Amino acid sequence: LEESTVRLMDWFKALSLKYESFSVIQIDAHFDLRKAYEDYEHSHASIMYNLSQLEACKQIVHIGIRDYCEEEEEEAKSNQKSVTFFDHTLKSNRYKGISWDKQCEIIVNAIHEKYIYLSFDIDGLDPKLCSGTGTPVPGGLEFHEAFYLLNKIVESGKIIIGADLCEVSNLPHSDFDANIGARVLFKMCNLLTKSKLN
Numbered sequence: 655l656e657e658s659t660v661r662l663m664d665w666f667k668a669l670s671l672k673y674e675s676f677s678v679i680q681i682d683a684h685f686d687l688r689k690a691y692e693d694y695e696h697s698h699a700s701i702m703y704n705l706s707q708l709e710a711c712k713q714i715v716h717i718g719i720r721d722y723c724e725e726e727e728e729e730a731k732s733n734q735k736s737v738t739f740f741d742h743t744l745k746s747n748r749y750k751g752i753s754w755d756k757q758c759e760i761i762v763n764a765i766h767e768k769y770i771y772l773s774f775d776i777d778g779l780d781p782k783l784c785s786g787t788g789t790p791v792p793g794g795l796e797f798h799e800a801f802y803l804l805n806k807i808v809e810s811g812k813i814i815i816g817a818d819l820c821e822v823s824n825l826p827h828s829d830f831d832a833n834i835g836a837r838v839l840f841k842m843c844n845l846l847t848k849s850k851l852n
């Protein structure tokens with residue numbers, strides 16, 4: 655896992671050589687904005703912090719966040735690149751009658767770069783869709799909410815330059831998680847292809 659996050663950073667660095675400015679769309683229950691986790695700077699808990707240090711990464715749009723520490727909340731507030739749509743805010747707005755379509759429009763308008771990198775942590779979804787994931791948290795997006803949003807982002811003219819899907823359970827008896835994970839990946843690939851037509 656640690657090796658894979660180091661490799662992911664190498665990939666981000668390569669992307670930043672090709673694209674001089676991009677926004678990151680992160681669907682996740684967690685910010686992953688820790689400067690270090692147990693003194694280690696390259697874990698999955700620091701991946702968004704490390705990404706934010708790249709000059710080409712102009713913005714990180716965090717969506718569905720609902721489990722974080724004080725340090726991360728401070729980082730998200732003080733880092734000019736972070737724009738956060740907390741899960742509790744998205745839910746409260748829904749309860750007040752603000753439609754998902756309207757909220758997606760607000761999210762789309764907050765994305766300021768044409769090129770986007772999509773990071774999809776399966777725990778951004780409701781845990782009934784990913785019960786075997788490492789750190790499930792109540793709340794989160796429904797499958798169709800996530801893809802309604804992502805499709806709207808692509809239809810606004812953005813181009814997806816790269817994407818990852820993480821934290822899908824590979825535990826025995828996680829067939830349902832694997833099923834959902836495969837469907838998420840399939841739809842992400844479709845969106846990536848669709849966005850190339852923009």
Ligand SMILES: [Mn+2]
Pocket residue numbers: 682683684775777778821
């Ligand atoms: Mn997560």
